[in-house]
Amino acid sequence: MIQIKENIETWGNDFEDISIEQIYEQYQIAKNFFESKEDLQIRIILCSNKEELKFFTGLKEITESTTGRAIISENIIVIYTPKAIEQNTPKKKENFRGILTHEMIHLFYKKNNYPQKIQLLNEGIASYVQWVVVNKKEFNEEVNLYEINLFQEYSKEIYKKGLYLINFIIKNFGKKKLIDFLEKIKNSSDDKIEKTFKEFFIIDLKGGIKNDR
Numbered sequence: 001m002i003q004i005k006e007n008i009e010t011w012g013n014d015f016e017d018i019s020i021e022q023i024y025e026q027y028q029i030a031k032n033f034f035e036s037k038e039d040l041q042i043r044i045i046l047c048s049n050k051e052e053l054k055f056f057t058g059l060k061e062i063t064e065s066t067t068g069r070a071i072i073s074e075n076i077i078v079i080y081t082p083k084a085i086e087q088n089t090p091k092k093k094e095n096f097r098g099i100l101t102h103e104m105i106h107l108f109y110k111k112n113n114y115p116q117k118i119q120l121l122n123e124g125i126a127s128y129v130q131w132v133v134v135n136k137k138e139f140n141e142e143v144n145l146y147e148i149n150l151f152q153e154y155s156k157e158i159y160k161k162g163l164y165l166i167n168f169i170i171k172n173f174g175k176k177k178l179i180d181f182l183e184k185i186k187n188s189s190d191d192k193i194e195k196t197f198k199e200f201f202i203i204d205l206k207g208g209i210k211n212d213r
């Protein structure tokens with residue numbers, strides 16, 4: 001069955017209690033975060049079980065931390081239904097909205113041409129919107145930002161580190177400054193990105209590329 005609202009098309013065998021209005025609401029949250037004027041034509045595939053998720057994501061392995069995936073080149077989001085989240089991962093079905101918005105953020109991040117290779121920002125923003133904006137969680141932990149490496153390679157801990165970094169930036173400098181920064185680094189070299197980061201947020205992150213490569 002396919003349900004359509006505006007630019008969002010959603011396919012699923014079983015929509016459970018997900019409404020297309022709710023999906024569209026999550027889309028608006030992602031769009032508003034980036035203050036995007038343009039809409040994205042998005043297709044969402046709801047998966048009721050592991051086999052479906054594996055088939056539609058094309059992932060070789062589905063672990064219990066896999067809840068979905070954004071196929072950014074096609075503007076497609078493959079995601080577990082709320083029930084399937086609860087059956088196949090340690091997360092609760094209430095996490096569905098946050099996870100969906102997380103994946104939508106990746107599509108906007110790509111559309112805006114922000115640097116894909118900085119996964120810390122990409123996953124950090126997606127996780128920030130998921131937990132702080134959608135799930136209304138507050139993060140007040142002290143984090144040693146100097147330990148964070150902007151160019152760190154993808155790993156499991158990148159989500160938490162990225163979230164803390166984005167949380168810090170938004171709390172201290174506001175979201176507009178974060179967006180201004182992303183706009184500024186669109187076509188920059190790694191060295192320039194690091195320099196711009198320091199200029200914008202006055203944090204000297206751990207050596208970045210120089211120490212890590």
Ligand SMILES: [Zn+2]
Nearest residue numbers: 102106123126
């Ligand atoms: Zn992500």
